[in-house]
Amino acid sequence: MTESAGSTYHDSEAAGDLAEIEDRLSAIGGLSLDKLQKAVRAGLAARASRTAFAPINAQGTDLYSHTVEELRLTLSRDKWEPVTVSGQERVESPDGRFAIMVATGDGNVGRVGGQPRNAHGKGPLLREVVVANRESIQAGLFPLEEIAPAVQRPRQDVAQMVYILLLQVEDGHLYMELSLPDEIDSTGRVRSWFDQIRLPSISLGSLVRIDPGQPGSTEIDITIERA
Numbered sequence: 001m002t003e004s005a006g007s008t009y010h011d012s013e014a015a016g017d018l019a020e021i022e023d024r025l026s027a028i029g030g031l032s033l034d035k036l037q038k039a040v041r042a043g044l045a046a047r048a049s050r051t052a053f054a055p056i057n058a059q060g061t062d063l064y065s066h067t068v069e070e071l072r073l074t075l076s077r078d079k080w081e082p083v084t085v086s087g088q089e090r091v092e093s094p095d096g097r098f099a100i101m102v103a104t105g106d107g108n109v110g111r112v113g114g115q116p117r118n119a120h121g122k123g124p125l126l127r128e129v130v131v132a133n134r135e136s137i138q139a140g141l142f143p144l145e146e147i148a149p150a151v152q153r154p155r156q157d158v159a160q161m162v163y164i165l166l167l168q169v170e171d172g173h174l175y176m177e178l179s180l181p182d183e184i185d186s187t188g189r190v191r192s193w194f195d196q197i198r199l200p201s202i203s204l205g206s207l208v209r210i211d212p213g214q215p216g217s218t219e220i221d222i223t224i225e226r227a
Contacts, residue, residue, distance in 0.1 A: 018033070021197060021199065024144075025197065027144040028144060028178070029080065029095070029097065035071075035074050035075065036071070036165065037199075037202070038074055040202060042066045042067060043062065043065075043067030043070070043167070044063065044202065046065075046066035047169075063167065063169070064102055064103075067102050067165070067167065071091055071100065080092060080094060087125075088125050092160075096160055097161065098160065099160055099163070101164055103119070104120070104166070105175075106118070107170075109168035110175035110176050110177045110201055111198070115191070115192060116177070116179075116193075122188040123188060130183065130190070132160060132161075133162060136161045139159055141159055141161065142194070161180060162180075164181060165177075166179060173202065173203055174201060174202040175201050176199045176201070177198045177199055178197045179193040179195060180194045
């Protein structure tokens, strides 16, 4: 546990104990590293399929949208539900205690000791998320503990914590972490995190764009690495 920006937060190192990472993910509605990596790999595969003729922001859009779609699909098998709140795409745990949104980061994502920010400023809705997270924390819902189904409260009575799956492509790798925003600045960017679960980076390896003159699929080589 570390002190930062006046808040107490938990900090997992991506290069650290994978068993600890899995335990912490499991406490968030039964998540696992494999499920998160599967979603991100779908985004990376879509991103890699773009040609040089695609719009300049197509790769970033593909990474986001396909990651969101695959995350929802994967977690739907565990009864998580896709939700959209004022245009903000999320996936919500069966008991309503947790939700996850996806965003790109502008540096330090997944790095030990880093305090990343979302790459693009968000509107009032993210500020509402931060306020709700603080209320849940102050209500004593953190540290997280598994709650048996028999004692789960009705969904409408559940205080919810919204995590952000942060992604950043840099230097031939995709860096990622699942983190709980704690403070937001005037530009709509998170400036501190109450809970950071840094995940192993993914090497882009030999990702190759499709040659528009050569029909057919491209070989996608995506390697999971310890940061």
